[in-house]
Amino acid sequence: MKIAVCPGSFDPVTYGHLDIIARSTDLFDRVYVAVLTNPSKQPLFTADERVDMLKRATAEFDTVHCETFSGLVIDYAKMRGAVAMVKGLRAVTDFEYELKMASMNHHLDKDIETVFMMTNNKYSFLSSSAVKEVASLGGDVSAWVPSFVAEALAGKYTMLAESGIDIG
Ligand code: PNS
Numbered sequence: 027m028k029i030a031v032c033p034g035s036f037d038p039v040t041y042g043h044l045d046i047i048a049r050s051t052d053l054f055d056r057v058y059v060a061v062l063t064n065p066s067k068q069p070l071f072t073a074d075e076r077v078d079m080l081k082r083a084t085a086e087f088d089t090v091h092c093e094t095f096s097g098l099v100i101d102y103a104k105m106r107g108a109v110a111m112v113k114g115l116r117a118v119t120d121f122e123y124e125l126k127m128a129s130m131n132h133h134l135d136k137d138i139e140t141v142f143m144m145t146n147n148k149y150s151f152l153s154s155s156a157v158k159e160v161a162s163l164g165g166d167v168s169a170w171v172p173s174f175v176a177e178a179l180a181g182k183y184t185m186l187a188e189s190g191i192d193i194g
Contacts, residue, residue, distance in 0.1 A: 030054040030141070031108045033062050033099045036076045037069045038175045039083050040157055042149035046114040049143055051087050058106045059084065061094040070158055070182060083172050100134045110139045116150050 032047055036059075050057045061076045069076070073094040080092040095102040103111055111131065113124055128140035145152075152170050161167050161179035168176050 027055045028053075028110075029056045029058065029106060029108045030110045030112050031099070031103045031106060032057055032059045032112050033102070034060075034113075035064045035067055035069065035154065036061050036080055037067065037071055037154050038076060038157070038171060038179065039080050040149070040152055040154055040171050040175075042114060042116075042145055042152040042170075044083055044172075045146045045149060046112060046143055047084060047090060048087070050112045051089050054110070054112075055089060057087075057090045057112075058102075058108065059090060059092040060099070060102055061092070062099055062102070063096060071178070075178070079172075079175050079178060082174060098134070100131050100138060103138050104135060108138060110141045112141050112143060114145045115142045116145045116153075 030050055030053070032043075032050055034043065036043060047057060047059055059080055061073050061080065063073075071079070073096075077092050077094050084090040084092060095105075099111065113128075115121065115124060124140075124142065128142075131138065131140060149170075157167050157170050158179065161176070162183050167179065171179070
């Protein structure tokens with residue numbers, strides 16, 4: 027059985043992520059979607075909230091499992107018996123960052139490949155950060171995330187505004 031891991035922050039999951047996950051299910055028998063910590067990002071949603079949204083968004087795929095893991099992605103991939111980690115590449119700007127991570131992970135374990143998939147053109151400019159920025163200013167994000175994610179974003183920003191927290 028060929029197992030893959032789709033790691034990320036997923037803060038929150040977008041249709042760009044879901045496109046990569048769906049295409050991964052065509053290539054691998056089982057796909058573990060893992061919410062991991064990106065030390066350079068301050069998340070809006072808790073890890074459990076992000077996993078819940080991922081579970082809902084991928085419910086149609088029997089071979090997809092979503093969970094959170096705190097630690098190195100390579101340790102997670104090993105724990106799950108994965109042969110590959112699948113990442114989406116949008117533009118040249120993603121390349122340097124992804125190459126650095128893929129090289130580091132290869133150094134840590136040479137048996138686990140990083141596989142890059144080109145993001146579908148229609149999502150080439152889409153990112154969780156852009157979705158959060160638009161949602162935080164009251165814009166419509168329904169073209170980029172499932173409706174329950176758009177609702178969760180609106181709820182989160184309303185809650186933060188009511189509690190007087192600066193959402194920067
Ligand atoms: O969606 P993101 O923020 O680009 O995902 C990055 C993520 C979470 C996959 C990356 O930061 C990661 O792998 N974090 C776990 C810690 C780790 O293994 N770091 C070493 C990679 S060089």
